[in-house]
Amino acid sequence: AESTVSMGEIQWIPQTRVALVTLGRYSLPDETNTLSLMRVDTVAGTVRRVVGLEMASSVEVSPSQPLVYIRTRAVKGENGQPGTSPYLQVYTPQGLGRVIRFDEGTGQLRWMLDGKSVYATRFNERSSEGKRTNRDLLTVIDLQTGEITHPEKLPTVRDNEGTPPPYAEWSVGPETTRVTVPGPFGQGQDTTALWLRGRQVAAPQTKSDNGGADASPAPVSGAFRADALLVATNIEVKGYLRNQTTAAILFLRDGSLCAAPVFRLPRTAFEQGIRGVQQRMTMSNAKQVGLAILQYAQDYDEYYPMPGKGVAKVLQPYIKSEELFKNPATGEPGFIYTHSGPTAIAQIENESDTQLGYISGPGGRAIIWADGHVTWQDM
Secondary structure, eight states: OOEEEEEEEEEEOTTSSEEEEEEEEEETTTTEEEEEEEEEETTTTEEEEEEEEOTTOEEEEOSSSSOEEEEEOOBOOOTTOOOBOOEEEEEETTEEEEEEEOOTTBOOOEEOTTSSEEEEEEEEEEOTTSOEEEEEEEEEEETTTOOEEOOSSOOOOOOOSOSOOOOOOOSEEEEEEEEEEEOTTSOEEEEEEEEEEEOOEEOOOEEOTTSSEEOOEEOOOSSOOOOEEEEEESOEEEEEEEOSSEEEEEEEETTEEEEEEEEOOOHHHHHHHHHHHHHHHHHHHHHHHHHHHHHHHHHTTTBOOOSSTTHHHHHGGGSSOGGGGBOTTTOSBOEEEOOOSOOBGGGOSOGGGOEEEEEEETTEEEEEETTSOEEEEEO
16 A cells, blocks of 8 residues: 655654654555654664654653653543543653653643653633633643642752753765666666765854855865765655764655664774775675676686786676776776686686786775685785
């Protein structure tokens, strides 16, 4: 059945790297609406369902504590059946907690300064004649104990949390493009690609001649530059979370909400990580080129390609993309066919010790051997 997925407000849980988001799904042909509360772990990069929500439910996150409440409104009874009173369900990063039921007439709830309790100052009630009136009534709900009290005045609470620090600036950001990828039968098919791309960071604002702020961007410092990292294909970006220590991209793929975490790393660790990925890519490309050489030999009476610079061209019918011949770190041609001995497989004494060629990568090369295996050689 077809369905439309929509994402609501994203809210961080204080003191954690967890965010909450409401996810709505409208399904055809039964025309049903469902609403779920989803937990996004920006460290593990996981998204999981917490609980189903009523359409009139609201999710409120504490301004300072790792504490959340889900408020569900009263439901009137039908056919002589009793209704249900409104209630709060407490949620912490450890999971769903206690259910706290309270009077239907309790007014708008606000957070106490300690971030652990909520309160209302008004109470709405209806007389036996059906007339609605409001009166002052202080109601305090302790979310940790579930206790409901009606004190004369709010307790004095010292705000120890202070003003939270501003969001950290990130020098990367999500970007989507249309790309063509190989289909299951080799044909090209269009899809959407999500990239994590380095971006320019705004320089400190200075006053320009006309009195306005000059926000000309400044390039990210450092000689090492990674153009972009492919996160996922066939996606629909829904949001970009960030706080002081971490960030994550939220996206839909195949009807599911997913998260891709983004971490702050020292430049050296980042460079090592990127080089590690590029080295693995070089090894993978070399294995595919080695397989292409073996397929060529099967089609040409067990003979390897003749030595020379045109080997990449004769192997093209056996590979998916000419990108396999390039150095992943530079994008420049990286494949060199080094075999200069007998081209007949039968004349090669030890295929596992016979080098056919290599592909250059960051800090070394991936060696292709006649039996198809590949090894890495540091340079």
